[in-house]
Amino acid sequence: MAWREQLRKGLLNGGSALELAWRHLVCRLLNLRRRFLRRLLPDYPILVLDQPLSERAPTFPWWLAYVPGLRRPLSLEAIAEALERIAQDPDIRGVLFLVKGAHLTLAQAQSMAALFSRFRTWSMAVRPDGSVPAQVVVYLEQMDAASYVMASAADRVIAPPLATWDVLGLLVAPSFWKESLARIGLAFDVVRVAPWKSAMDMFSQAEMSREDREQLNWLLDSLYADIVQAIAQGRGMPPEEVQAQIDRAPLTAPQAQAAGLLDHVAYEDELPALLGTAEQPARLQLYVRCRGLLYRRPQRRHPQAVGVLSLQGLIVPGESRRFPLPVPILGEQTMGSTTVQQMVRAARQDRRLAAVVVHVDSRGGSALASDLIWRELTLLAEEKPVVIYMGNVAASGGYYIATPGHRIVAQSATLTGSIGVVVAKPVTQGAFERLHARREVIRRGANADLYRDTAPWTPDQRQKLTEQVFYVYDQFKERVASGRKLDLAGLDEIASGKVWTGRQALERGLVDELGDFGRAVELACQAAGLPVDGTVRTVPVTPPRRWLLATPAEAARTLLRLVGEPGRVWRSLLALEGPPGPATQEHLWLLALNVPASPAG
Numbered sequence: 001m002a003w004r005e006q007l008r009k010g011l012l013n014g015g016s017a018l019e020l021a022w023r024h025l026v027c028r029l030l031n032l033r034r035r036f037l038r039r040l041l042p043d044y045p046i047l048v049l050d051q052p053l054s055e056r057a058p059t060f061p062w063w064l065a066y067v068p069g070l071r072r073p074l075s076l077e078a079i080a081e082a083l084e085r086i087a088q089d090p091d092i093r094g095v096l097f098l099v100k101g102a103h104l105t106l107a108q109a110q111s112m113a114a115l116f117s118r119f120r121t122w123s124m125a126v127r128p129d130g131s132v133p134a135q136v137v138v139y140l141e142q143m144d145a146a147s148y149v150m151a152s153a154a155d156r157v158i159a160p161p162l163a164t165w166d167v168l169g170l171l172v173a174p175s176f177w178k179e180s181l182a183r184i185g186l187a188f189d190v191v192r193v194a195p196w197k198s199a200m201d202m203f204s205q206a207e208m209s210r211e212d213r214e215q216l217n218w219l220l221d222s223l224y225a226d227i228v229q230a231i232a233q234g235r236g237m238p239p240e241e242v243q244a245q246i247d248r249a250p251l252t253a254p255q256a257q258a259a260g261l262l263d264h265v266a267y268e269d270e271l272p273a274l275l276g277t278a279e280q281p282a283r284l285q286l287y288v289r290c291r292g293l294l295y296r297r298p299q300r301r302h303p304q305a306v307g308v309l310s311l312q313g314l315i316v317p318g319e320s321r322r323f324p325l326p327v328p329i330l331g332e333q334t335m336g337s338t339t340v341q342q343m344v345r346a347a348r349q350d351r352r353l354a355a356v357v358v359h360v361d362s363r364g365g366s367a368l369a370s371d372l373i374w375r376e377l378t379l380l381a382e383e384k385p386v387v388i389y390m391g392n393v394a395a396s397g398g399y400y401i402a403t404p405g406h407r408i409v410a411q412s413a414t415l416t417g418s419i420g421v422v423v424a425k426p427v428t429q430g431a432f433e434r435l436h437a438r439r440e441v442i443r444r445g446a447n448a449d450l451y452r453d454t455a456p457w458t459p460d461q462r463q464k465l466t467e468q469v470f471y472v473y474d475q476f477k478e479r480v481a482s483g484r485k486l487d488l489a490g491l492d493e494i495a496s497g498k499v500w501t502g503r504q505a506l507e508r509g510l511v512d513e514l515g516d517f518g519r520a521v522e523l524a525c526q527a528a529g530l531p532v533d534g535t536v537r538t539v540p541v542t543p544p545r546r547w548l549l550a551t552p553a554e555a556a557r558t559l560l561r562l563v564g565e566p567g568r569v570w571r572s573l574l575a576l577e578g579p580p581g582p583a584t585q586e587h588l589w590l591l592a593l594n595v596p597a598s599p600a601g
Contacts, residue, residue: 026298034293041092042283042285043282044092044093044095044137044275044282045082045086045290045291046286046287047095047098047287049097049100050098050102051101053102055075055108055310055517056075056077056308056540057078058073079112084534086134086294087122088295088296088297089295090128090295091295096138097136098141100141105146106146106149106227107412107502108150108392110230110413110516112153113150113234115516116153118518136154136155136156138151138158139159140158140159142163143163143165143166143167144167148165148167148231153230156263157263158264159265160265160267161254161265164250165250165251165255167227169246170220170227174201174212176202177202179206184430184431189204189425189427189462190204190423191422191465191466192497193420193422193497194420194492194497195211196211196215196496196498197497198212215499218504219500219501222412223501226412235260245261301535304353305537306353306355306357306525306537306539307350307357307538308539310361311335311361311373312361313335314334315335315366315369316337317336317372320333320336320340336369337368343542343543344373344376344379344541346542348383348384352539353541355525355528355530356384357388357517357521358387359389360390360402361391362393363398364397364399366397367397374401378404381405384528385406386406387520387523387524389409389410390402390408390416391411392415393416394414394416400479403484407512407520408512409512409523410506411502414505416501416502416510417495417500417505417510419477419494419497422469427454441454480510494508
């Protein structure tokens with residue numbers, strides 16, 4: 001068997017040498033073409049941010065690229081690839097970001113700031129000694145907290161004259177519907193591990209609890225400090241001055257420039273002269289139109305790669321779903337345990353993957369589905385290094401599935417923790433009475449109505465549910481204690497449903513490091529003994545592909561299942577009923593909707 005492994009490695013090395021030689025040839029030919037067309041090369045390639053930003057580029061069928069009017073979603077992954085390409089050209093003076101209505105979270109802004117720093121490092125690596133790195137220029141049409149945090153990490157920040165500096169601070173305004181629901185005869189029964197697990201408070205409470213208020217305050221304190229620190233560092237201002245300017249906001253563009261928050265006030269058509277001179281304006285061109293002219297450098301590719309598992313959305317049993325439009329509570333997609341199990345098993349079996357980075361962006365969901373995903377990731381971690389990268393939110397079930405990771409990386413503004421369990425159901429008995437409607441209940445079994453909306457829980461039922469909730473909570477804590485090497489006895493201090501920012505989680509041992517996705521890849525390479533010089537590829541791990549639907553009947557069944565999915569999950573979340581058949585109910589670990597999910601402003 002040893003000779004077979006040596007033969008395989010020899011073939012891989014031989015193939016890598018041939019591939020590198022081919023890359024050299026292709027790069028020489030393309031660079032020769034670039035020499036003849038050099039007059040068309042811009043000084044500043046343009047990247048436009050005009051839509052919501054995701055962490056990873058979703059996988060789409062190849063034919064969608066040819067659908068008229070369809071644009072691929074904008075992602076940090078694509079921006080990183082573009083910046084790396086631009087930085088390889090020593091004749092490029094910088095990159096220009098046109099920010100036109102982009103929807104960024106604070107965690108994404110921190111990732112963009114890290115990319116700006118990497119871009120400067122990449123550009124310096126290909127430039128002569130003593131030269132300056134390529135510049136990052138950001139043109140802002142709207143200036144909220146997140147977009148300005150990103151811009152403050154740039155070398156120059158520009159805005160049009162009528163733009164407003166709207167870094168106003170942070171605000172959370174949860175609503176509570178208990179008394180309103182009581183007017184129509186509705187009530188919610190809730191069993192939870194602690195007052196900080198506030199996912200159902202908006203339905204079951206008349207006002208904010210002391211614990212929830214305390215939690216929201218420590219979250220806003222941390223996120224506000226992130227904003228102030230980023231602006232102060234990027235603009236070279238004392239933190240006290242930044243806070244004073246936030247309290248003065250909104251500011252006009254000239255006022256922001258006078259305060260040192262902007263470098264220039266100009267219209268978009270004035271940018272060429274501003275970035276160059278009146279006599280020789282800078283050449284600007286969209287990146288997608290000029291990327292073929294950029295200087296190319298052949299790069300050796302390591303025969304092994306790092307796999308990337310992107311786990312996003314509400315955690316539910318069954319298959320993952322993506323919806324055409326955002327659905328309340330569900331969002332744009334769900335994370336199905338069956339789909340994730342297939343993805344993780346594919347990563348285990350893929351011999352090309354020396355390590356795996358798991359990108360988690362989820363508020364939680366089904367306890368059962370989370371545990372099934374946890375099991376598969378645990379088996380993966382026994383065979384390969386697993387590094388978790390937390391996006392905007394990795395809390396409740398999102399944190400549960402992160403515990404098998406050998407290392408956990410989060411942004412400072414990531415929301416995480418919320419280690420706790422809640423179970424709830426609406427009670428419609430009063431509503432029926434108000435409508436003078438009669439409902440007769442016939443049952444077999446003392447607890448047949450346990451998860452139905454016909455009546456509140458009896459004391460015995462509540463006791464039974466409390467026991468189950470705390471059993472599941474104990475399992476959650478055991479996963480955390482084992483995965484994070486924390487003392488189980490003292491875990492309630494940081495668990496009990498409490499939510500933390502990434503920086504607060506680092507202080508409490510729930511994450512290992514603050515950083516971006518690139519840092520998570522570096523840690524995965526180090527753990528697998530791979531180089532961290534950029535020669536190791538990242539490969540998305542996707543579920544097994546399926547053929548197109550074979551019959552109209554199958555297509556119709558799939559469509560009905562997609563249409564019915566939101567309603568089914570809604571009923572499960574509200575504990576009205578389970579799947580058809582005997583009534584069932586899932587325990588949930590879900591982050592409260594009123595928690596500031598890495599706010600944009």
